[in-house]
Amino acid sequence: MxxxxxxxxxxxxxxxxxxxxxxxxxxxxxxxxxxxxxxxxxxxxxxxxxxxxxxxxxxxxxxxxxxxxxxxxxxxxxxxxxxxxxxxxxxxxxxxxxxxxxxxxxxxxxxxxxxxxxxxxxxxxxxxxxxxxxxxxxxxxxxxxxxxSELAWNQLVLKCIFNDKPIHKIQGLDERPNKELAISISNLAHERWAAGRTIPPQAWRLVTNFLDEIILEDIKKLFASTNDNDQLAAALVCKNSEFPLAKSELIKHIELDEKAKNLSWSALEV
Incomplete structure (x- = not known):
């Protein structure tokens, strides 16, 4: 047919x-x-x-x-x-x-x-x-x-994050992460933090493959958060990242390290 x-x-x-x-x-x-x-x-x-x-x-x-x-x-x-x-x-x-x-x-x-x-x-x-x-x-x-295009894709994803929409419903989310998007998410987080606000924890999944010393500082801030889902997001980023310092950071948080072993991003979907 x-x-x-x-x-x-x-x-x-x-x-x-x-x-x-x-x-x-x-x-x-x-x-x-x-x-x-x-x-x-x-x-x-x-x-x-x-x-x-x-x-x-x-x-x-x-x-x-x-x-x-x-x-x-x-x-x-x-x-x-x-x-x-x-x-x-x-x-x-x-x-x-x-x-x-x-x-x-x-x-x-x-x-x-x-x-x-x-x-x-x-x-x-x-x-x-x-x-x-x-x-x-x-x-x-x-x-x-x-x-x-990458630019249009990033605009769509960032608008979802900015408006606290459920990014897990975006098709291709795990297929099209990119460095520019990771940097933009970090920048948005800094703007939100300066205003006493946060970004949805699930957004951090998109920085996993592009973790560096700069973005790792953001992840450390998440570990120090009083929000449980922020802490879990930090653990998931470090668990799934190939960046060596991420593994070292995760070891410092034994309880979260244990939780992350049986955790996926779906646990933070809202």
């Missing part, structure tokens, strides 16, 4: 017969009809959570609602034989989208024809102040991991 058929199979498991009939009618209609259906979807399709463990193009639908899935299906059904009309149609949907429509568009980017062509739309979603739209590109979405 192709992508369209696979999506409809998931829809059939979750939609009533009446909903399926409406979807099939619209999917086989004109371009204008499909555009109208994309906007009108919530009037005819429920917002019930999708029940599926299937992953397509790196997208898991476990956190999706049925109306978002149906909108994604309509996007995949768009005729792309005339690429100019196809791009114009999608750009119109992006430019006129209300929040839920924007969420459907952004979370479906990896399903679109020539997904790399929509990079600007994706990076616009990182810059938005609309939380649900930002979450659609940041969480449970393979697009950023696959297509973002």
């Amino acid at each position: 192709d992508l369209k058929d696979n999506l409809f199979e998931i829809i059939k498991v979750n939609a009533s017969q009446k909903e399926q009939d409406w979807i099939e009618t619209k999917a086989n209609g004109s371009l204008q009809s499909m555009q109208t259906a994309f906007v009108a979807t919530p009037r005819f399709i429920s917002k019930t959570p999708v029940n599926s463990d299937i992953t397509l193009r790196g997208i898991s639908f476990e956190t999706w609602t049925l109306d978002r899935l149906v909108r994604a299906y309509f996007l995949v059904c768009l005729d792309n034989s005339d690429i100019e009309i196809y791009i114009k149609t999608l750009n119109t949907l992006f430019e006129t989208a209300e929040n839920n429509e924007a969420v459907a568009l952004i979370s479906s980017l990896a399903l679109l024809e020539n997904p790399e062509s929509w990079l600007l739309r994706a990076t616009d979603a990182v810059r938005t102040n609309i939380g649900v739209v930002f979450d659609a590109i940041a969480f449970d979405n393979p697009y950023a991991k696959t297509y973002f």
Whole structure:
């Protein structure tokens, strides 16, 4: 089966017969009809959570609602034989989208024809102040991991950290750590500490492979914290780092060293 058929199979498991009939009618209609259906979807399709463990193009639908899935299906059904009309149609949907429509568009980017062509739309979603739209590109979405430059990737991760969002929901988090990101996390921590605040303990996982004498001073500060999760984050960084001085530092904290032996970053996920 192709992508369209696979999506409809998931829809059939979750939609009533009446909903399926409406979807099939619209999917086989004109371009204008499909555009109208994309906007009108919530009037005819429920917002019930999708029940599926299937992953397509790196997208898991476990956190999706049925109306978002149906909108994604309509996007995949768009005729792309005339690429100019196809791009114009999608750009119109992006430019006129209300929040839920924007969420459907952004979370479906990896399903679109020539997904790399929509990079600007994706990076616009990182810059938005609309939380649900930002979450659609940041969480449970393979697009950023696959297509973002290092700069754009770092901006996404740092915005999540800055806003205390759950970074463990970012796909590719452990695949795309980099030195610049580690330095930025250290700098952000210093700014927060100066203001009497902290950063989420889990953020420190991203400095593990880039530990040096400078960032190790940050880890020492975490060991001295009164926050248990900060201390555990310090222990996990030192446990997983290849930096020799990190192992020496961990030995100084015997109790945390013991805890870290049976601990993973998932223990700090919130």
